Amino acid sequence: MSKYFSNIFEAVSTLLTGMGITWRHMMNIRKDNVTLQYPEERWPRPERDIGFDFDNYNVIRSRLQVDIDDCIGCMKCERACPVQCIKIITTKSGAKGEDLPDINHTGVTSNGTKKALIVSRFDIDMTECCYCNLCTYPCPEECIYMTGGPNSHKHPIDYEFSQYDRNELIYKFAKDVDEEKLSKYFPRKKEAKA
Amino acid sequence: MTVDQLINWLPFGTDWPVITFLTAVIICALPVFLFIAVYALVAIYGEVKISSFMADKVGPMGQGVGLHAGKWGLLQPVADALKLILKEDIIPSAADKKLFVMAPFVVFIGAFISFAALPFSQNTIIADMNIGIFYILAVGSLSVIGIILAGWSSNNKWSLYGGMRSVAQIVSYEIPAGLSIISIIMLTGTLSMQGINEFQQGTIWGILPNWIIFNNPFSFIAFFIFFISGVAECNRTPFDIPEAESELVAGAFTEYSGMRYAFFFLSEYAEMFVVSGVSVTAFLGGWNSPISGFFNSPGWGVFWFMGKTLSLVFVMIWFRWTFPRLRVDQLMSICWKVFLPFSLLNIFGVGIWILIAG
Amino acid sequence: MGVVHGDLMTLNIGPQHPSTHGVLRLKVKTDGEIISEVEPIIGYLHRCFEKHCENVSYEQVIPYTDRCDYIAAMNNNFGYAVTVEELMEIKVPERVEYIRVIVAELNRIASHLLALGAYGLDVGAFTPFLYMFRDRERILDLFETLCGARLLYNYIWVGGVSHDLPPGFIDAVYSFLDYFEPKIEEYNELLTYNKIFIERTGDVGVMPPEVAVSYGVTGPNLRGSGVKWDIRKDEPYSIYDKFDFNIPVGAGKMGTVGDCWDRYFVRMVEMKESVKITRQALKGIPAGDVHQTLPKKIRPPQGSIYKRTESPRGDLAYYIVSDGSPIPYRLKMRSPAFTALSVLGEISQGWMMSDVLVILGSLDIVLGEIDR
Numbered sequence: 001m002s003k004y005f006s007n008i009f010e011a012v013s014t015l016l017t018g019m020g021i022t023w024r025h026m027m028n029i030r031k032d033n034v035t036l037q038y039p040e041e042r043w044p045r046p047e048r049d050i051g052f053d054f055d056n057y058n059v060i061r062s063r064l065q066v067d068i069d070d071c072i073g074c075m076k077c078e079r080a081c082p083v084q085c086i087k088i089i090t091t092k093s094g095a096k097g098e099d100l101p102d103i104n105h106t107g108v109t110s111n112g113t114k115k116a117l118i119v120s121r122f123d124i125d126m127t128e129c130c131y132c133n134l135c136t137y138p139c140p141e142e143c144i145y146m147t148g149g150p151n152s153h154k155h156p157i158d159y160e161f162s163q164y165d166r167n168e169l170i171y172k173f174a175k176d177v178d179e180e181k182l183s184k185y186f187p188r189k190k191e192a193k194a
Numbered sequence: 195m196t197v198d199q200l201i202n203w204l205p206f207g208t209d210w211p212v213i214t215f216l217t218a219v220i221i222c223a224l225p226v227f228l229f230i231a232v233y234a235l236v237a238i239y240g241e242v243k244i245s246s247f248m249a250d251k252v253g254p255m256g257q258g259v260g261l262h263a264g265k266w267g268l269l270q271p272v273a274d275a276l277k278l279i280l281k282e283d284i285i286p287s288a289a290d291k292k293l294f295v296m297a298p299f300v301v302f303i304g305a306f307i308s309f310a311a312l313p314f315s316q317n318t319i320i321a322d323m324n325i326g327i328f329y330i331l332a333v334g335s336l337s338v339i340g341i342i343l344a345g346w347s348s349n350n351k352w353s354l355y356g357g358m359r360s361v362a363q364i365v366s367y368e369i370p371a372g373l374s375i376i377s378i379i380m381l382t383g384t385l386s387m388q389g390i391n392e393f394q395q396g397t398i399w400g401i402l403p404n405w406i407i408f409n410n411p412f413s414f415i416a417f418f419i420f421f422i423s424g425v426a427e428c429n430r431t432p433f434d435i436p437e438a439e440s441e442l443v444a445g446a447f448t449e450y451s452g453m454r455y456a457f458f459f460l461s462e463y464a465e466m467f468v469v470s471g472v473s474v475t476a477f478l479g480g481w482n483s484p485i486s487g488f489f490n491s492p493g494w495g496v497f498w499f500m501g502k503t504l505s506l507v508f509v510m511i512w513f514r515w516t517f518p519r520l521r522v523d524q525l526m527s528i529c530w531k532v533f534l535p536f537s538l539l540n541i542f543g544v545g546i547w548i549l550i551a552g
Numbered sequence: 553m554g555v556v557h558g559d560l561m562t563l564n565i566g567p568q569h570p571s572t573h574g575v576l577r578l579k580v581k582t583d584g585e586i587i588s589e590v591e592p593i594i595g596y597l598h599r600c601f602e603k604h605c606e607n608v609s610y611e612q613v614i615p616y617t618d619r620c621d622y623i624a625a626m627n628n629n630f631g632y633a634v635t636v637e638e639l640m641e642i643k644v645p646e647r648v649e650y651i652r653v654i655v656a657e658l659n660r661i662a663s664h665l666l667a668l669g670a671y672g673l674d675v676g677a678f679t680p681f682l683y684m685f686r687d688r689e690r691i692l693d694l695f696e697t698l699c700g701a702r703l704l705y706n707y708i709w710v711g712g713v714s715h716d717l718p719p720g721f722i723d724a725v726y727s728f729l730d731y732f733e734p735k736i737e738e739y740n741e742l743l744t745y746n747k748i749f750i751e752r753t754g755d756v757g758v759m760p761p762e763v764a765v766s767y768g769v770t771g772p773n774l775r776g777s778g779v780k781w782d783i784r785k786d787e788p789y790s791i792y793d794k795f796d797f798n799i800p801v802g803a804g805k806m807g808t809v810g811d812c813w814d815r816y817f818v819r820m821v822e823m824k825e826s827v828k829i830t831r832q833a834l835k836g837i838p839a840g841d842v843h844q845t846l847p848k849k850i851r852p853p854q855g856s857i858y859k860r861t862e863s864p865r866g867d868l869a870y871y872i873v874s875d876g877s878p879i880p881y882r883l884k885m886r887s888p889a890f891t892a893l894s895v896l897g898e899i900s901q902g903w904m905m906s907d908v909l910v911i912l913g914s915l916d917i918v919l920g921e922i923d924r
Contacts, residue, residue: 008532011747015517021742022516022679026247034686035251058715059700082612132615132706133714149700249682351561431676432748435906516742518749519676521906522585 060149061131062159064124066173070109070143073117077135077144085128086135089121091182103182104175109141120182122174127166196222196322222320226309234463235271237507242270244508245515278459281452286349289449293347298450298457301340305464308333312471313387315481315495326387327379330472331372334427337461338364341446344458348449357446359435359522366529367426367433373537374420377544378406378413378476391480403486405479410551412543417477419533419540421506424469426525428462431514435522470506471499478502560588565908567596573670573912574919576893585904590897597923605883610636610710610850613883618704620885621921623666624864626659626695629708631861634789635870636710636850639857647840648712649791654725654833655698655707657826661732662691663864664819664826667916671816672743674913675752680743687735690728697721710850712843722834729827736824744820753816755807757911759899764810767898768891771866772822773915776802776815783862795832797825812914819916822864849878865889865916885924889917 025032036043073090093100097114098107105118136145148157163169200218246253254267285294311326313319323329338361345357379385382393396404407417426433447458474480479502481495489498520528565578575596581589601620605613617632618625630652637644669684692702697718699707707714743749759769761777774781782799784792800821802814856873866888873882892915900911 014747018516018742018746022248029247032250057697058718061700082608082615130615249679
């Protein structure tokens with residue numbers, strides 16, 4: 001019999017405590033609000049309360065970007081990708097370190113390395129990319145990177161790159177090169193894995 | 195402005211009694227329908243915003259009229275209503291067509307006609323019957339038929355299941371509700387709504403308003419029993435097993451879409467208002483002001499009644515967003531094993547109180 | 553005067569349902585309201601994880617392991633890295649061990665928050681879900697400063713971690729832990745000791761310890777039934793033997809031992825213990841290098857290994873067979889949620905229809921891990 005009454009008492013007291021908590025949260029809404037009014041307010045929002053300065057981010061994951069003038073065609077990023085979304089085709093250029101203006105090829109990267117290969121195809125399929133960042137570590141010229149964050153000086157952050165057509169998400173970074181002009185150079189081509 | 199006054203006022207009263215009666219009734223019913231529509235919009239907006247505030251977010255917001263959802267999201271309920279109206283009206287081919295179409299109307303009628311006896315102020319009541327509160331309790335059970343029709347005619351195993359559970363719940367919870375009302379009727383001696391309100395005029399010991407809830411400890415408990423039974427009758431959390439979203443399927447109303455579903459929705463909110471209105475009238479003083487002697491005019495009466503009722507609707511919304519839901523058998527056991535004995539005890543206690551305290 | 557013969561009704565709780573567990577199909581046979589049989593049908597999320605791992609090199613497997621148990625991705629990476637390191641018999645620097653423990657315990661807190669929040673949603677309480685997610689967001693923000701990603705990290709590599717802690721990270725974690733500890737009390741007041749919640753989950757879905765052990769259930773599900781078994785204490789890996797923490801065990805406070813409330817409460821207390829471990833690790837973290845010098849290509853010697861670690865769902869194990877090449881010959885992941893799901897049929901017999909989802913929620917399954 002006493003269990004009956006203690007059940008009722010316990011029920012009423014716990015229910016009232018629960019109601020008190022939601023009341024408190026309701027009253028404190030101005031202070032506790034966690035909504036980000038997109039698209040007027042976008043992330044990154046520096047005053048977001050994580051107790052941490054945004055500038056000190058280690059690394060960021062967003063859209064991949066390639067500075068094609070710096071790419072030496074070593075294909076290390078293609079081998080590092082776990083889902084094989086990078087496809088590169090290179091051709092040996094007969095003139096190492098020389099500019100070839102008729103196909104828009106610069107002979108030297110911004111780090112001073114002389115390029116021996118012409119990159120004729122550099123496609124990254126962002127629909128297959130798993131954003132693991134493994135391709136950025138092996139690049140010797142640091143020309144493939146994810147935009148924004150610590151790389152903001154190279155390219156501002158870009159995470160809103162949705163398209164209506166799937167084909168538009170295959171980013172083609174190589175410069176448009178004519179087949180005829182390319183065959184002037186050594187015909188031996190390094191093929192990408194299918 | 196009751197129907198009687200209107201009939202007396204209309205010029206062709208004695209010649210065509212039927213038409214006079216119908217005209218008077220329609221003139222009285224239209225404002226109620228408009229009131230329910232506007233109140234439902236306000237209630238939907240309130241529910242969305244209050245639930246968001248309780249969850250540390252701000253809900254629908256806009257940066258100006260016409261953008262997104264209006265300033266502070268005020269256009270959100272309008273958008274909801276428009277969406278429901280514009281939706282395609284699907285009737286399953288294997289459903290019983292006549293009953294399917296009839297169900298939302300029956301449920302709505304049950305909630306709608308109870309408004310006839312709600313006393314908004316001293317002279318704003320549509321029908322001041324001398325059996326007012328009994329009428330509301332009786333008519334509120336009409337929605338049960340509508341839910342059974344909805345569950346059965348959908349020709350869906352799970353709608354039937356949900357409908358049966360809902361009906362069992364509503365019918366069981368009417369008993370403690372009715373018994374709690376009996377205990378206050380013993381105090382007031384009258385079933386009429388205006389009579390109950392007039393009983394609660396004045397003060398106890400000069401400071402406390404003479405509301406029935408403060409009258410004696412038994413009616414204090416009766417208020418809570420009545421209010422919680424009312425929440426159960428509206429199928430709101432924590433008693434919303436019949437229409438719960440995360441319980442397998444959506445219950446009795448699965449097959450309804452568009453405007454028909456809007457009617458069920460509307461009648462749920464209307465029922466919430468009726469239940470709150472009756473608890474305010476019966477226990478919290480109705481249109482009497484809490485500071486007796488001041489703010490007593492009929493205009494202020496509407497303000498007090500609406501204010502108290504809307505605060506009880508707010509409490510119902512508060513319940514929904516704080517508590518988990520009860521399982522069907524636990525719900526029933528609470529009704530029959532806890533509420534029923536306590537309401538019987540209340541009747542007994544109030545009777546003894548009247549005997550002793552004169 | 554014949555006998556009324558009733559057939560069992562078959563009900564399908566389809567692959568899409570409102571709970572957050574994923575695409576799972578349950579075939580339930582009921583007699584009125586009482587359940588007589590529950591058969592889970594899985595495979596809707598199978599993505600050939602183990603076959604993929606036979607075609608990529610050891611360090612490229614790590615993004616794949618993230619995606620199995622996507623809610624506690626750090627623990628998956630951790631288990632894999634520890635397994636490969638033991639196969640290659642290399643020892644990682646001290647600082648790496650501490651960082652790994654901090655990150656794994658923070659992810660344990662995040663995973664339990666999601667499990668408990670979703671469980672509240674299953675029983676109909678909408679607000680605790682949102683409160684727990686708000687706190688989970690703060691953990692995900694911390695991880696974002698660390699490795700750029702919020703859910704699938706690719707952070708713990710074989711031989712170390714991918715990046716060192718950024719400046720200010722340790723203070724940020726301390727401030728998060730100070731913010732979070734009173735929140736556990738708030739959740740207890742709001743949901744755990746709420747009478748309606750106790751009615752709904754106490755005494756429901758009781759799993760006796762013998763049943764749990766014979767089905768191979770591990771983790772908080774096993775501890776909720778009273779069996780004190782935690783791999784971090786009983787077969788310690790990494791540096792877990794240096795920390796001082798308790799193993800919460802279900803004691804039947806609100807019903808029988810091994811009911812849904814016990815499993816829920818074990819997870820709640822485990823969050824507190826994880827906070828304790830993280831504080832100890834933050835205090836003791838040494839300076840140092842974050843990468844073990846390894847050859848360019850990871851080539852483990854020929855052999856096989858089976859190693860167990862403790863993920864928030866239970867006993868996560870990897871079985872790797874290596875033939876000396878830089879690509880694994882065979883990799884198998886033993887997922888704890890798979891065995892937890894298998895016990896569902898046993899413990900839900902005799903309960904009502906509304907209890908199926910309650911029991912399923914208390915087992916805390918993730919379909920990504922079950923189907924791989």
